[in-house]
Amino acid sequence: MTDVYLLSGFLGSGKTSLLMKLIAQLKEQGKRPAVLMNEFGSISIDSDTVGTSDNIPLKELLNGCICCTGSEQTEAQLQGLLEENEDIDVILIETTGAAHPVEALDAIYSPLFADRLNIKGIVTVADSKRWLEREKLSPQIRSLFMEQIRHAHIILANKSDLLTDSSMATVTMEISNLNEHAPIIQTKNADVSFSFIEETLGKMDKPLEKSILSGRNLPLSSKLLVFNSPVDKEQFEDWVKSLPDTVYRMKGYVPVKDIKNPYLFQYAYGMVNWLPEYVKMEPRLVVIGEGIGQLTYPY
Structure with a gap:
């Protein structure tokens, strides 16, 4: 079976930086990763960046959210990755910043390839500075930001270099109060070991939630x-x-x-x-x- 990791987080939090680092680490380990990227608009800016990595199978979901109207396209793109690349070891899925992570998980559960994918969990990148000033966000957007953290299995408290040690301690404490199950890693430029992610999610005994109705119709x-x-x-x-x-x-x-x-x-x-x-x-x-x-x- 092919392991699947879902990379979640709000706009500009550092998901693409994390994706690029994980790709490099997987290649160093002799594994072949594949990527599904969900861009919010019709232009594949981040996908262009990932596409420069040699021999990385890449599929895109443009102009739609993986978590709702794009679910059928998501299924088709995943099917394409599996059919066109028999030797891939890991699929990394980067969601748009507007995606609810559990709805995104729901979109990749399909009877077409249920016996071929091993959904490992959700890694959420949280912008630490934005967390401290989340009250400035509109209620709907703030709710999504917090939902992305609440349903994570691993949380990266990213951009730690922009805050003092005291502020980062506050971020860590408040995030842990919102999600007491997920380990929180303070990171700069979303720098984390894939081995840590793999081992942590491998020990996870909490079953993945498969459906939740929120995060839709955001403005x-x-x-x-x-x-x-x-x-x-x-x-x-x-x-x-x-x-x-x-x-x-x-x-x-x-x-x-x-x-x-x-x-x-x-x-x-x-x-x-x-x-x-x-x-x-x-x-x-x-x-x-x-x-x-x-x-x-x-x-």
Whole structure:
């Protein structure tokens, strides 16, 4: 049977960083991982990053949530991974930040391959800084954030380097009060050993819950911004800083003046990150949040 690990967590928490680290560790162990990624919009930004890893079977679920309307597509993509790759050892499923983790688990239980998949559990990446300021989130979004933690089997209290030891102690205590069964690991850049995850979930005696009705109809939406000309980097960052708190996540490729290739740009919870690209990517940016329908880049 093929082991399946579900990677959960809110937008911008560090799930893709965790995914990339687990892929590297599995390859070092001589195992062949495969990946199913659920992108919130129609553009596969994170999938492009994972796709650069050599010989990693990859399927995508775009423009839909793995946990509800996308469940049939999820089944088809998993079936494709299994049929096209007979030698895979582990499937890593990264859910969109809008997915309820138990509904996502429910979507991957199928009679088509029930005898071929061993669902190991849910690893949730929690943004420690966002946890401390969760009251700023809308009630529905805050509820989802907490549900993702409540139903985890392992929790990474990520971005620990952004907080003091005292604040991290508060985060750990409060999260443990919400989920007393899951071990909590304080991490930077979602750095954790796959062996630890494997051993911890292997000892788990709590059966996986298979259904729960919540986390649906969230007011999140995505918007695609396309750039026709390069931007001034400083001016662009000023625009990002002016955005409302209801913009939770941005990711994509932003063309910058006097730079040959667009930068990989990521934004989460007030923090921006620019990474140089060595191949020319389409200059487009996916924005995820609430009430962003009229959002435009004005310059």
